[in-house]
Amino acid sequence: xxxxxxxxxEVVFIIVILVFALLPHEVAHGYTAMxxxxxxxxxxxxxxxNPFRHINPAYAGWIFGGILLGKLIPQLGFxxxxxxxxxxxxxxxxxxxxxANFRDPKKGMAITALMGPVTNLVIAFVGMFLWVLxxxxxxxxxxxxxxxxxxxxxxxxxxxxxxxxxPVPPLDGSRVLFAFLPTRxxxxxxxxERYIMIIFLLxxxxxxxxxxxxxxxxxxxxxxxxxxxxxxxx
Numbered sequence: 001x002x003x004x005x006x007x008x009x010e011v012v013f014i015i016v017i018l019v020f021a022l023l024p025h026e027v028a029h030g031y032t033a034m035x036x037x038x039x040x041x042x043x044x045x046x047x048x049x050n051p052f053r054h055i056n057p058a059y060a061g062w063i064f065g066g067i068l069l070g071k072l073i074p075q076l077g078f079x080x081x082x083x084x085x086x087x088x089x090x091x092x093x094x095x096x097x098x099x100a101n102f103r104d105p106k107k108g109m110a111i112t113a114l115m116g117p118v119t120n121l122v123i124a125f126v127g128m129f130l131w132v133l134x135x136x137x138x139x140x141x142x143x144x145x146x147x148x149x150x151x152x153x154x155x156x157x158x159x160x161x162x163x164x165x166x167p168v169p170p171l172d173g174s175r176v177l178f179a180f181l182p183t184r185x186x187x188x189x190x191x192x193e194r195y196i197m198i199i200f201l202l203x204x205x206x207x208x209x210x211x212x213x214x215x216x217x218x219x220x221x222x223x224x225x226x227x228x229x230x231x232x233x234x
Contacts, residue, residue, distance in 0.1 A: 011067045013149050015060055021120055021157045022092045023049050028119040030095040032112045038101035046095045054092055062087030106179045113175030117161035124157035128224045132232055154221065162216040166209065168200045
């Protein structure tokens with residue numbers, strides 16, 4: 001049985017971490033696009049970590065409510081999972097990017113897309129150091145919560161990176177993979193990305209991609225932990 005205070009703290013941690021995993025991800029897209037010649041995100045003032053420039057706050061409530069209800073009343077799993085997925089998908093307004101402003105639109109989109117997951121992996125790697133450090137130091141009273149926060153920071157940033165690297169439109173992995181397609185096929189596929197995304201979300205929701213997400217995330221987690229353990233002499 002969950003202690004209600006610990007439960008609320010965990011849910012708040014998850015919401016905060018999701019927001020501040022998604023924000024650097026999107027801002028990295030915008031900055032990379034700007035460096036490659038597309039200033040759209042800059043002109044729309046989206047190159048900031050101010051969450052109010054990026055998020056739809058109502059959907060943070062969907063995520064909070066879904067996670068909380070799911071832990072309190074597991075029998076509502078279908079409803080709460082749906083709330084979390086809808087909230088997660090609609091929480092952030094994507095940073096606008098216009099490929100036509102790139103010298104090479106396909107290559108520019110591939111590089112811009114890749115920098116989002118790379119940013120999450122960097123955050124996860126730094127978070128791994130902080131997590132191991134907090135476990136080693138055993139700070140009185142707040143140590144348990146710091147351990148939980150840094151562990152969740154690592155886990156959710158890794159999972160977000162792995163999720164976005166799946167090569168299905170409009171996820172980042174598709175921009176990288178499709179850069180190798182002939183131009184006429186590239187833009188034809190992009191026309192149907194909304195419908196492909198709907199089918200993809202249904203497959204994610206019914207667990208089709210669970211093995212890929214879990215195995216890929218666990219492998220990266222283990223690799224990061226191994227590197228950090230050696231560096232810190234564990």
